[in-house]
Amino acid sequence: MLSAALRKEALLQWRGLARTLAVLAFGGTALLLFSxxxxxxSGALREQAPGYLWLALLLSSTLALSESFDGEQExxxxxxxxxxPAPAAVLFYGKALANLxxxxxxxxxxxxxxxxxxxxxxxxxxxxxGILVLGSAGLAAPGTLxxxxxxxxxxxxxxxxxxxxxxxxxxxxxxxKATSLSVTGDPMGQLRSWTLLLVCFxxxxxxxxxxxxxxxVES
Amino acid sequence: MTREEKSGRLxxxxxxxxxxxxxxxxxxxxxxxxxxxxxxxxxxxxxxHVPTAWNAMLCLTAAFVFAVAYLWKGGWRWxxxxxxxxxxxVLLSGLLCVQGSxxxxxxxxVWWDWDPRLTTTAVMFFAFLGIIALRSFVDDPAQRATWAAxxxxxxxxxxxxxxxxxxxxxxxxxMQSSPATVSPAFYLPLRTNAFGMLFVMAGFIxxxxxxxxxxxxxxxxxxxxxxxxxx
Amino acid sequence: xxxxxAPGEALLVAGRNGSGKSTLLRVLATALRPDRGTGAAxxxxxxxERDAVRRHSALLGxxxxxxxTLTALENLQVAARFLGRGAGRGDLLPLLEEVGLAxxxxxxxxxxxxxxxxxxxxxxxxxxxxRLVLLDEPYGTLDPPGFVFVDRLAEAVRRRGAxxxxxxxxxxxxxxxxxxxxxxxxxxxxxxGRAADLPRAARAEGLQxx
Numbered sequence: 001m002l003s004a005a006l007r008k009e010a011l012l013q014w015r016g017l018a019r020t021l022a023v024l025a026f027g028g029t030a031l032l033l034f035s036x037x038x039x040x041x042s043g044a045l046r047e048q049a050p051g052y053l054w055l056a057l058l059l060s061s062t063l064a065l066s067e068s069f070d071g072e073q074e075x076x077x078x079x080x081x082x083x084x085p086a087p088a089a090v091l092f093y094g095k096a097l098a099n100l101x102x103x104x105x106x107x108x109x110x111x112x113x114x115x116x117x118x119x120x121x122x123x124x125x126x127x128x129x130g131i132l133v134l135g136s137a138g139l140a141a142p143g144t145l146x147x148x149x150x151x152x153x154x155x156x157x158x159x160x161x162x163x164x165x166x167x168x169x170x171x172x173x174x175x176x177k178a179t180s181l182s183v184t185g186d187p188m189g190q191l192r193s194w195t196l197l198l199v200c201f202x203x204x205x206x207x208x209x210x211x212x213x214x215x216x217v218e219s
Numbered sequence: 220m221t222r223e224e225k226s227g228r229l230x231x232x233x234x235x236x237x238x239x240x241x242x243x244x245x246x247x248x249x250x251x252x253x254x255x256x257x258x259x260x261x262x263x264x265x266x267x268h269v270p271t272a273w274n275a276m277l278c279l280t281a282a283f284v285f286a287v288a289y290l291w292k293g294g295w296r297w298x299x300x301x302x303x304x305x306x307x308x309v310l311l312s313g314l315l316c317v318q319g320s321x322x323x324x325x326x327x328x329v330w331w332d333w334d335p336r337l338t339t340t341a342v343m344f345f346a347f348l349g350i351i352a353l354r355s356f357v358d359d360p361a362q363r364a365t366w367a368a369x370x371x372x373x374x375x376x377x378x379x380x381x382x383x384x385x386x387x388x389x390x391x392x393x394m395q396s397s398p399a400t401v402s403p404a405f406y407l408p409l410r411t412n413a414f415g416m417l418f419v420m421a422g423f424i425x426x427x428x429x430x431x432x433x434x435x436x437x438x439x440x441x442x443x444x445x446x447x448x449x450x
Numbered sequence: 451x452x453x454x455x456a457p458g459e460a461l462l463v464a465g466r467n468g469s470g471k472s473t474l475l476r477v478l479a480t481a482l483r484p485d486r487g488t489g490a491a492x493x494x495x496x497x498x499e500r501d502a503v504r505r506h507s508a509l510l511g512x513x514x515x516x517x518x519t520l521t522a523l524e525n526l527q528v529a530a531r532f533l534g535r536g537a538g539r540g541d542l543l544p545l546l547e548e549v550g551l552a553x554x555x556x557x558x559x560x561x562x563x564x565x566x567x568x569x570x571x572x573x574x575x576x577x578x579x580x581r582l583v584l585l586d587e588p589y590g591t592l593d594p595p596g597f598v599f600v601d602r603l604a605e606a607v608r609r610r611g612a613x614x615x616x617x618x619x620x621x622x623x624x625x626x627x628x629x630x631x632x633x634x635x636x637x638x639x640x641x642x643g644r645a646a647d648l649p650r651a652a653r654a655e656g657l658q659x660x
Contacts, residue, residue, distance in 0.1 A: 004531035015519040071517050080515025083481060085504035086532040142373060149366050154356040166346035167377050170384035201380055212369045219482060
């Protein structure tokens with residue numbers, strides 16, 4: 001069942017590649033704008049780079065997440081699958097995993113732009129990739145749940161970030177701190193505790209959102 | 220007496236008791252309690268600030284319980300109570316942020332200090348404000364109730380995580396503790412106001428839930444054209 | 451209203467726009483949770499045993515349940531994988547042929563007209579092979595050759611002993627497939643009886659064009 005859901009998501013992602021690229025371009029534009037807000041002092045920009053990177057990814061994520069339910073809603077395809085019946089939890093985890101991968105890919109795409117624009121050094125690229133995946137997972141689980149819900153409400157463009165942003169404050173804080181530490185060095189060994197916080201957030205929200213998704217999509 | 224009247228009277232009684240307690244507590248806090256040695260009169264804001272904090276947390280916890288009860292057992296009454304608790308909870312968190320700012324300005328010279336408790340409150344204010352917005356953007360009552368309950372659970376579970384993340388984030392900053400309230404002269408106004416606030420909160424939730432029930436009844440009733448056709 | 455349908459029977463649901471035809475069908479398909487009242491399909495409760503009902507029923511609704519960015523064939527493949535059926539090209543092309551879409555199998559659904567989407571949705575109902583088939587205005591947006599596909603589908607459903615519920619405004623076509631009929635007005639039952647008697651009842655309700 002999960003493989004059916006994953007294959008469906010892979011197909012949808014592949015067909016929606018142009019949209020993903022457009023979201024990446026949006027994220028790049030945001031990075032460029034942040035430098036006008038914080039620059040042109042290159043020292044200050046370098047220091048703020050992790051924050052700007054994650055803000056750009058957070059802003060892009062609301063676009064990517066809400067688009068991920070556009071296709072489901074247009075002809076009520078999601079409802080059609082639920083009536084087959086496909087278990088709601090399976091559909092949720094398929095969608096959330098796809099969104100996790102998409103956000104991690106967006107982050108990996110934004111990273112080189114941040115390196116170029118802000119002169120951000122990359123001494124530990126693999127650590128950073130790990131943080132990127134954990135952070136994307138933290139955005140993807142509640143983000144998928146809230147995108148499913150706001151896709152069927154009025155004013156959904158406002159609703160999704162309004163609901164999601166306060167919720168993911170811990171993810172943002174942990175990711176920015178962890179990214180800074182991986183860039184500037186970690187003499188006090190604090191990276192571990194921020195990673196732990198991200199792991200805890202995911203450990204709470206992946207099961208919880210999977211459990212609640214059924215109630216969100218039933219009508 | 221109908222259930223409608225009963226809840227109206229109960230809410231009114233709660234409000235009355237609460238306001239009386241608040242008046243008495245404020246009198247104690249402003250006039251009777253001694254001046255604090257280090258902070259002076261500014262410290263007296265604690266007599267409303269701390270009770271607000273306790274009750275805001277209590278109110279959001281109540282919202283969480285109502286949300287779980289709605290999803291678990293169903294029943295419109297839980298949704299109506301959830302609506303009341305959400306709005307009062309947001310109101311109290313908003314008040315708490317304002318009081319925190321007023322307190323921070325003379326004490327630390329800034330309006331906002333990124334204190335973990337105050338910052339968590341601000342995050343929760345926006346999180347639950349979003350849920351109230353969600354309620355107003357969904358027309359189908361059953362869907363609105365379910366979604367609000369889901370969002371309340373998701374947001375409430377976040378409270379400790381936000382608190383710890385902000386605390387670690389701001390760990391360089393020395394933790395400010397509340398002024399020690401040792402003597403009974405400090406305790407009494409604090410407790411009186413805490414109970415006063417509790418009764419006001421319970422009264423507001425009761426009355427707001429009653430209003431929600433009325434609106435729901437109007438929304439769920441068949442349109443007048445239909446009833447005429449049937450009779 | 452109270453309603454009982456034996457396996458293998460066919461029911462026609464008629465009524466004006468907004469009379470509750472779609473709501474009734476969506477409740478039977480468990481796409482909509484009833485506010486009041488209870489129902490069961492094959493002994494499974496519509497609310498508590500939702501998944502069991504879903505395993506045995508197929509709904510053709512107003513929306514085609516399609517992903518617009520996928521091709522017709524891919525849409526059927528997605529559904530077939532969730533149903534645990536064969537999802538190869540060879541398994542699914544015959545279904546598309548059945549509804550006259552075989553030559554458009556590899557075209558993206560967003561290029562389809564409303565009638566073609568309906569045909570694809572019909573192919574999906576065929577794929578589900580359910581014991582309870584719910585068709586909500588199956589003739590709507592179809593061209594006259596498309597009507598024939600619906601007629602053939604309805605006949606096939608009855609031939610294999612499955613139950614059919616059809617909501618339609620085309621009373622003559624509908625009565626040809628059904629034994630029982632009911633007429634809804636403003637969410638209530640206005641008339642119920644044998645399908646053959648429906649046109650007369652509909653005329654009395656002012657529903658029949660003259």
